[in-house]
Amino acid sequence: MTADLPEYYFRIRENGAAVFRVDTQNRQRRIEMEQIAVLNMRNGEIKPQGGRVLSDADKRAIADWMNTRKTVLTARDSDQINRTVDHLNLTAQWAQSRATPEQLETITDALLLAMHDLRSVLVRKKADRHTSHRD
Template structure:
């Protein structure tokens, strides 16, 4: 069996619960002692109970947070690329396979979502272009 990591991060909605893994006990059982809760959105690290984080624990948590934020950013961008593919597939479906009832079911919601997206993208593009003119 491979060696277990010293720390385990149980991912939660906005971060993780951080555990120190202990196998050095008499029963040779794996024990996980919660040492902190991490909130990725606001960057807070809250020690669990009376636990005082060591410099090593603080370093490991900071490294995990940086890696997690990078992973989530990559996933967001990957989701957007998938959305582009889905929009293309949706256009093909609407043109070649959709019947009137299916189109009636989705047209208004798709048009509103696309209008909203277009408005945001055009505004953001204009903002970037204005920044470029000033720089």
């Protein structure tokens, strides 16, 4: 099993990851993970840990992981938006065909406010896009 392990392990955090170097070349043949850095996906900052200086290989591995992670997150965002459209359609069908008056009373105001907010943002962004294309 240890021969198949990657050289680096990235523990996902809210805005990035903790980066570990994976070591299996010790006397006990145990898996050891040494934290070498923390990275912030939002601003691209990489902070070495424990006074370390990251090697070029470390920096390349981190940069490759960050690029892959950005791709995954972008795809995930698109998927979530498509799921939201599906949920809105299913919610409309539920409200029309199965919801009780009590259920509708419970959710109507919150749902209408959320939809109004979303519509306002989308209309404004669409107007901005059309205005910027004319310039």
